[in-house]
Amino acid sequence: MKRLVLLGFVIAAVIAASPVKAVEPNEILEDPKLEQRARALSKDLRCVVCQNQSIDDSNASLARDLRVVVRERLQAGDTDKQIIDFVVARYGEFVLLNPRVNARTYLLWGGPALVLIFGILGLVFWFRRRGKIANDGLSPEEEKRLAELLGQTGTEGSDK
Amino acid sequence: MTAKFSLGYFLPAILTIVLAWVFWSYLGEIKDGKSIQDLPSALIDKPAPTFKLPGISAGDKGFDSADLKGRVALVNVWASWCPPCRVEHPLLMQMAREGIPIFGINYKDKPDAAMRFLTELGNPYQAIGADRSGRVAIDWGVYGYPETYVIDAKGHIRYRHVGPIMPHDLAEKIRPLIKALGK
Numbered sequence: 466m467k468r469l470v471l472l473g474f475v476i477a478a479v480i481a482a483s484p485v486k487a488v489e490p491n492e493i494l495e496d497p498k499l500e501q502r503a504r505a506l507s508k509d510l511r512c513v514v515c516q517n518q519s520i521d522d523s524n525a526s527l528a529r530d531l532r533v534v535v536r537e538r539l540q541a542g543d544t545d546k547q548i549i550d551f552v553v554a555r556y557g558e559f560v561l562l563n564p565r566v567n568a569r570t571y572l573l574w575g576g577p578a579l580v581l582i583f584g585i586l587g588l589v590f591w592f593r594r595r596g597k598i599a600n601d602g603l604s605p606e607e608e609k610r611l612a613e614l615l616g617q618t619g620t621e622g623s624d625k
Numbered sequence: 626m627t628a629k630f631s632l633g634y635f636l637p638a639i640l641t642i643v644l645a646w647v648f649w650s651y652l653g654e655i656k657d658g659k660s661i662q663d664l665p666s667a668l669i670d671k672p673a674p675t676f677k678l679p680g681i682s683a684g685d686k687g688f689d690s691a692d693l694k695g696r697v698a699l700v701n702v703w704a705s706w707c708p709p710c711r712v713e714h715p716l717l718m719q720m721a722r723e724g725i726p727i728f729g730i731n732y733k734d735k736p737d738a739a740m741r742f743l744t745e746l747g748n749p750y751q752a753i754g755a756d757r758s759g760r761v762a763i764d765w766g767v768y769g770y771p772e773t774y775v776i777d778a779k780g781h782i783r784y785r786h787v788g789p790i791m792p793h794d795l796a797e798k799i800r801p802l803i804k805a806l807g808k
Contacts, residue, residue: 513664513768526733527768530759555766557667572647583640590633 487524492532499539506535506548511560519562666774666785667766673700673774673782674764678754681731681739688728688754693780697806698726699799700774701750702762704734705742707770713789714746720795721749725803729753732762732770775799777806 488507494500504521510531512523520528520535531552538548552560564570603611668674673693680687693700701717703710721727729750731739736755756762765774768787775784784802786794 527759527763530763534760534763553667555667555763556768557664557766559664 487522487528488532489529492529492536494536494540502545503532503536503539506545507532509561509563510552511562513556513560664768666782668782669785670781670783673776673780674761676761676764678730678756678761681736681753681755686752688730688752692728692752693776696726696778697803698728698776700728700730700776702730702732702765702767702770702772704732704770705738706734709789710771711746713771716790716792716795717749718747726751730761731755732767733757733759775802775806
């Protein structure tokens with residue numbers, strides 16, 4: 466019972482712990498609207514040091530510097546696109562956690578649709594062939610063999 | 626039943642080959658068998674960023690991007706707190722002795738620590754700019770330390786090396802490139 470209570474406590478603690486964000490209080494902009502845009506932008510920018518975290522999540526010092534750059538440019542009146550372009554010009558499209566649609570990413574974006582199309586085509590062919598086999602009826606040889614087998618059971622039956 | 630030739634039987638094999646080719650071609654982008662964490666620079670074949678950095682100590686001449694024009698040069702981003710920078714330092718010294726111009730960007734360093742590093746290991750740099758805020762490094766797309774860039778005579782970035790330069794990097798990549806660009 467004691468163990469159960471302890472386990473419950475641990476689970477509750479894990480659930481209650483909200484994800485701690487890397488954004489430090491002194492980085493936050495006074496204007497809540499700008500800050501919201503800054504957060505949204507930094508969630509889509511990859512931290513190139515940690516690579517699987519956004520700069521919004523990462524504690525790396527480069528991520529912090531980039532968060533500050535994003536906020537400075539917002540305050541200077543840049544549009545979201547200008548800010549993203551600014552970072553992409555320096556670090557490449559790899560920093561976009563939401564990749565752009567272009568020649569290099571057609572397969573990435575189109576992949577799921579392609580798999581779906583192939584899957585549907587596969588199913589269509591499969592059902593068609595199954596239907597065809599079922600409706601074709603028997604070939605003359607098969608008819609003959611069937612008649613033989615039926616004839617056999619017939620004689621067995623008459624023995625009774 | 627007759628075994629008729631049907632493309633359908635080969636479809637899985639064809640798909641597998643096509644996918645393997647796609648994955649392989651993407652793998653090919655990971656240059657010279659290095660870690661996938663080594664990113665290609667976004668600035669290759671583009672002009673080096675424009676900047677003007679002060680020197681490490683007050684009164685030092687600093688590093689102006691205009692210094693890069695006119696000849697093939699290396700730009701090395703380093704810091705005294707970065708152990709791999711120590712590892713590659715002897716190679717930088719060797720290149721400097723051979724007359725290859727090397728410029729330094731001293732990244733987020735304390736002046737006295739940076740000066741101690743240079744007194745202890747030697748100074749291969751023609752000029753050093755102190756990037757205390759790390760902003761110039763962001764303009765270069767720096768994400769790991771050290772990083773070394775090869776700049777051509779027009780001031781365009783031609784190559785980026787992330788991490789310490791090892792003798793084979795020098796022999797296989799950097800030296801041949803400097804030679805080719807120098808012609």
